[in-house]
Amino acid sequence: MDTSAFQAWVHEASLLITEHASRLTDLDAAIGDGDHGINLRRGFQAADEMIEKSESETDTPGAVLRTVGRALISKTGGASGPIYGTGFRQAGKALGDVTDVDAVLLGSALEAAFNGIQQLGAAHLGDKTLLDALGPAVTAYQVAVEDGGDIVAATRAAADAAERGLAETIPMLARKGRASYLGERTIGHEDPGAASTALIMRALATVAAGEAS
Amino acid sequence: MDTSAFQAWVHEASLLITEHASRLTDLDAAIGDGDHGINLRRGFQAADEMIEKSESETDTPGAVLRTVGRALISKTGGASGPIYGTGFRQAGKALGDVTDVDAVLLGSALEAAFNGIQQLGAAHLGDKTLLDALGPAVTAYQVAVEDGGDIVAATRAAADAAERGLAETIPMLARKGRASYLGERTIGHEDPGAASTALIMRALATVAAGEAS
């Protein structure tokens, strides 16, 4: 994937999140404070705009992701702003200044995102956060690559796994973030951050498959 | 009517107003501030209690009515407190210290009530106030007496006229009291004060007829 493919990912993610913003917000209203979709729409639209404008600073895949990370941090707010921002920044750092990213390198970037978020937010798998979508996605991606899959196959596997991970957050009891205040009452609901992660991974698979809008 | 009949009137009025308090309040909610029934129930119950307790000061019909007036002023609040309080006080004054009140004297007392209220509140007939029930009641009472009717007949005529007067407040536009703020929006509603006046006059007729509970 080259620089423009990463720019396309951000654009596709922004479109998907905008399209699903009210669903994300409704999920957050059930077990949080009802702003997740609004937050991410604001953040991703800002990131997408920043990518379009500042071409010189985003001339490598890594630079694109680092810029997205900074934009998300500066514009999103809430828990998801620093969390997604850190994820994208770490992924961008992992890409260095390579201009064409292969399947293996993209795998390291996704892993770096996971680790960055894990370190920042101190959540564990099973705590009902976006890690419960991102973790399975990273694993599925790597398994696919090890099995000889290309970027198209691996990102599709990641997106599918993120959606399964999202479904698996339903019976979980939230232990991190705002939802944790509700304790037992969080059981039976999807985690909003896991839902947005599934969308972002789906956007990646779509772009990798060359099917982006 | 002797002292105990006047005491019975107050008691009967208190019962009727308590029974109809929520209707009076609903009428007031439509074109006022929704407290008329609450106000009058508080006032008349206090008056009734005061009459029961302070026997020595209420040993004539006039003293009963003056005590009721003072109690209403001290306990009711709102517009209706001073207005009904003044009405009863003026009626009580008109009775002097007569111990058995005949039909003619009762008529003067009712007229004194009307005049006292008219002077205090400066409302005119047709302004959609309790005067629009009390005025017709006083007139009907006096016509009945002039036609040779006794107290039973005259008070019944008065009560009937008060009820007709109440109905006639429906198309009126309020020009006094809190309802006047609503202007045109008061048309189509009974005036709450006229409704309570109709109850008080009905209580008088019931007691005069010896049918009180």
Add this chain to the structure above:
Amino acid sequence: MKKLINEPEGVLNDALVGFAAANPDLVVNLEDRYISRGPTAGKVALVSGGGSGHEPLHGGFVGYGMLDAACPGEVFTSPVPDQMLAATKAVDGGAGVLHVVKNYTGDVLNFQMAAELAGDDGLQVESVLVNDDVAVENSTYTAGRRGTGGTVFVEKIAGAAAERGADLAATAAVAREVNDRSRSFGIALSANVIPATGKPGFELGDTEIELGVGIHGEPGRARGQVSTARELAGVALDAIHSDMPLSGDVLVMVNGLGGTPLIELYVVYAAVSEWLEGHGATITRNLVGNYITSLEMAGCSITVARMTPELTELWDAPVQTPALRWGR
């Protein structure tokens, strides 16, 4: 109806017990039902009162530089003459007592009786009527305009005049001047619920609002449609401006009716200040917050007073009450 109360009949008493506990420097007479700061010898005393449910009005304005006593009636029901008489006697410092009366038939009649009784007892009492609400039309043929937001201005400014030693006539004159220069207009987004009835005073559709409401849960002069804060501020200010042209220095209050969050009041204040600037008036002083409420009604009222340098000086004078404090 969901309310933080015990029994509906006990609301006023319970609230007074709480107010007394929260304000140990004030005297709360539960028997006679008034709040006071005691008499100040030689000073004209200001006594106000009215139905409860408008808090902080009036009890929250008792203290140095403002009221000497307040008489709270039952919720939305004017207090009775006995209360007013007791309060008047309690705060009389020998220089006379000014009754600040909002123009409602009930308040007027009850205060009138109290003033007569106080006069019989040898006290010197003057009354000033507050009637600033421009939403009431044809007021010459009716009970007249209501007293609403202007009351806060009258109590603050006349209170400062009295504190500075103005005599009864002069204090009353200042109060009347402030009233003459003040105009208000209220807008409700929802009705309130009186504890004793447990029912809303009116029903509004999802997009309906009441224009020209008072502070007692009664419907307004007209029903309108939801709109932007900017447009609603314009409706209110147009009504005020066409009654009393606005220019020069003005004191403005954007007042919450009880159920509207402060962030919205600031949005309204932005619109109000834009409108006034556009019309050549200068806001020199302001209040934004809940000062004269209507229980949990959502909405706001806008009050504007045309100021003179003297009135601004009195506005700035120290005030130390539960709800308004500055300068000392």
Add this chain to the structure above:
Amino acid sequence: MKKLINEPEGVLNDALVGFAAANPDLVVNLEDRYISRGPTAGKVALVSGGGSGHEPLHGGFVGYGMLDAACPGEVFTSPVPDQMLAATKAVDGGAGVLHVVKNYTGDVLNFQMAAELAGDDGLQVESVLVNDDVAVENSTYTAGRRGTGGTVFVEKIAGAAAERGADLAATAAVAREVNDRSRSFGIALSANVIPATGKPGFELGDTEIELGVGIHGEPGRARGQVSTARELAGVALDAIHSDMPLSGDVLVMVNGLGGTPLIELYVVYAAVSEWLEGHGATITRNLVGNYITSLEMAGCSITVARMTPELTELWDAPVQTPALRWGR
């Protein structure tokens, strides 16, 4: 949804414009989104911030004796590090900056990033976490307790310490002490509506209430039934008392969540003071009113802090902010 706003996306900006117009003595930076009183040379600066919708918190507490700057986020959304960094730089007087952070993942992470960035730029920054809400159970396994009413106490008392010349470590220590001594519990009678979504955060039946709510419209720890103010105050105080036994001198706040009339808060305060008296604690200072709200949510929170003479002295120290003022 009926609100006094223009466009939902513009609420924060419009409110800041209004706040700026209403408070000409404060600096409102619309670009970088912070409210400040500028730097005070040699004084430790206090910066706080959080989602909007809690007004007067935090902007209403900027001024002499309390905060130096506040960073408002979008409604119920923590502000971003850029704002915090800009505010931190704007008020640094050379003695360091204390970040007062309510314990929400978003606030914590954003402030943490801001502190790192400020550190990179050579500023001395300390952070103190407010987490006073006893409604959050099992807090060691989760994001921990929320910061709610105790924030007002921390900002007031640490602000007074800084004003008196305490250095950064000492100011932070006072702030942590106040937090350690403060506990809160909230009760909601209705949900609020975020302007951007236009929908209530939860639905309650006619007799249902939420026990142990925070200030963001999220449901509480448990659903309960309407009851008397006395009983509900007991529920809140029992929860606080079993977490931090109450005795001795206490500072109490009965805080309205935004949609509850002041008269009801006094009814609650009466119950609270009765309960505390019965348990041998003495209320030496109190606040009754809307200080940390949740938009138009009906309900209240109760915050109690166990006081020392030193803390009471700092509480009494002069404060001059839009929402809290005394003593100067």
